[in-house]
Amino acid sequence: MAVDTPATIAIVGAGPIGIEAALYARFLGYSVLLFDKGGAAEHVRRWGHVQLFTPFSMNSSPLGIAALSAQDDDFQPPPPDAQLTGAQWATEYLLPLAHSDLVGDSLREHCEVLSITRPDFLKGECIGDEARGEDEFRVLYVDGDGREHVELVDVVIDASGVFSNPNNCGPGGGLALGERALAERIRRDLPDVLGADRSTYEGRRTLVIGNGYSAATTVAALAELKHQCPAMQIHWVTRGSSQTPLERIPADRLPARDALAERVNRIVDGAEPMAQWLPECELEQILEVDGALEVRLTNGQTIVVDEIVANVGYHVDGQITRELQVQTCYATEGPLQLAASLLASDGSDCLDQQAHGVETLCHPEPNFYVLGAKSYGRNSQFLFQVGLQQIKELFALIGDRAALDLYATAPTP
Numbered sequence: 460m461a462v463d464t465p466a467t468i469a470i471v472g473a474g475p476i477g478i479e480a481a482l483y484a485r486f487l488g489y490s491v492l493l494f495d496k497g498g499a500a501e502h503v504r505r506w507g508h509v510q511l512f513t514p515f516s517m518n519s520s521p522l523g524i525a526a527l528s529a530q531d532d533d534f535q536p537p538p539p540d541a542q543l544t545g546a547q548w549a550t551e552y553l554l555p556l557a558h559s560d561l562v563g564d565s566l567r568e569h570c571e572v573l574s575i576t577r578p579d580f581l582k583g584e585c586i587g588d589e590a591r592g593e594d595e596f597r598v599l600y601v602d603g604d605g606r607e608h609v610e611l612v613d614v615v616i617d618a619s620g621v622f623s624n625p626n627n628c629g630p631g632g633g634l635a636l637g638e639r640a641l642a643e644r645i646r647r648d649l650p651d652v653l654g655a656d657r658s659t660y661e662g663r664r665t666l667v668i669g670n671g672y673s674a675a676t677t678v679a680a681l682a683e684l685k686h687q688c689p690a691m692q693i694h695w696v697t698r699g700s701s702q703t704p705l706e707r708i709p710a711d712r713l714p715a716r717d718a719l720a721e722r723v724n725r726i727v728d729g730a731e732p733m734a735q736w737l738p739e740c741e742l743e744q745i746l747e748v749d750g751a752l753e754v755r756l757t758n759g760q761t762i763v764v765d766e767i768v769a770n771v772g773y774h775v776d777g778q779i780t781r782e783l784q785v786q787t788c789y790a791t792e793g794p795l796q797l798a799a800s801l802l803a804s805d806g807s808d809c810l811d812q813q814a815h816g817v818e819t820l821c822h823p824e825p826n827f828y829v830l831g832a833k834s835y836g837r838n839s840q841f842l843f844q845v846g847l848q849q850i851k852e853l854f855a856l857i858g859d860r861a862a863l864d865l866y867a868t869a870p871t872p
């Protein structure tokens with residue numbers, strides 16, 4: 460639905476996509492409220508020690524570079540082929556952009572959005588009717604001091620990601636027995652094994668769960684630590700029945716990603732592997748015995764460890780928009796049309812993912828959109844460059860100018 464300026468756009472989440480969407484909107488003259496429950500780029504900073512697979516050219520936009528260059532003559536972006544860590548991405552690009560002249564005024568850090576509604580319509584009223592769009596959205600948020608506020612806005616972009624909502628460890632994505640009671644003992648993000656969290660893992664027994672790149676990153680770091688501290692034990696549980704814990708992508712175009720897959724597969728290989736790989740099983744039960752964790756697996760095996768790291772993916776939290784007419788996929792929890800389009804495409808390499816057309820971002824709720832990692836739901840293949848494509852298409856729709864592309868017309872510094 461086209462929305463003319465002046466209009467106010469609320470963006471939930473000042474992650475990479477929320478920041479870029481805010482910048483795009485400000486360039487077009489919209490007024491923007493950019494909320495983050497933490498600081499800007501909060502999620503990225505939480506995995507700040509991890510190196511990105513994609514080079515800086517794929518982690519920045521021409522508009523972002525132009526804005527930072529216009530503001531500061533001395534701004535030097537990282538080289539296009541730089542392989543940054545999450546922390547470097549944040550400090551060298553995302554945070555300067557979030558605090559730039561154009562975006563900074565809109566940014567509300569430590570402000571968590573709790574609910575977004577149409578004050579004059581209940582969820583079940585005027586189903587899929589554009590009349591709902593004549594009413595503003597009511598955004599209720601709580602600031603860092605615990606005070607609640609309300610803003611009325613014309614458009615909502617939910618770019619709140621999924622990183623805050625990790626999945627359970629048990630069979631079929633359910634809870635393992637004892638998991639709830641021992642939740643404090645399970646690390647669900649990516650620990651900085653070789654840095655800030657080193658003392659937690661040094662010399663100890665660790666179980667890693669998951670068969671994606673996050674679990675592989677954790678196992679690779681633990682194995683590196685084990686080189687210095689051979690008494691350590693590493694166990695790695697994966698569900699799949701593949702020949703190796705992580706399947707390599709043939710002729711991978713991202714060398715850093717391929718190097719990780721190659722490295723972790725070697726870690727579990729050979730007569731004396733650095734890590735014990737336990738394929739085709741899940742966690743049935745976790746018990747605390749004398750301070751250690753006794754883990755019973757679905758294959759009947761029991762292992763005893765000191766630490767558990769569960770890198771088993773994330774799900775969507777739809778709580779804040781539950782009173783809106785949001786259409787999500789029953790399998791991925793992403794927007795239904797986008798999920799269908801993703802499921803129909805060959806999903807073996809996230810580099811092949813493109814934006815799937817602006818219609819896939821639309822919901823029955825007029826002027827409500829989900830962008831960024833959250834738009835992919837449980838599908839972990841989202842890449843920043845897909846988000847930029849989403850932003851471009853969305854603002855062409857909102858501005859009712861099909862050819863609008865600020866990335867193509869941004870001045871080159």
Ligand SMILES: Cc1cc2nc3c(=O)[nH]c(=O)nc-3n(C[C@H](O)[C@H](O)[C@H](O)COP(=O)(O)OP(=O)(O)OC[C@H]3O[C@@H](n4cnc5c(N)ncnc54)[C@H](O)[C@@H]3O)c2cc1C
Pocket residue numbers: 471472473474475476477494495496497498499500501502503506509510511512513517570571572573618619620621622623649673779830831832833841842843844846
């Ligand atoms: C370990 C790891 C490595 C990755 N490597 C790459 C890579 O190499 N290349 C690549 O393109 N992508 C990579 N990704 C994917 C990456 O997550 C995305 O590209 C990018 O971070 C997505 O940005 P986003 O803005 O959609 O979401 P996020 O980065 O998740 O940001 C969402 C923001 O919303 C905020 N928020 C959540 N709920 C609320 C609320 N209720 N109110 C207010 N604020 C809220 C959060 O605090 C957060 O700041 C990687 C992801 C991980 C986990």
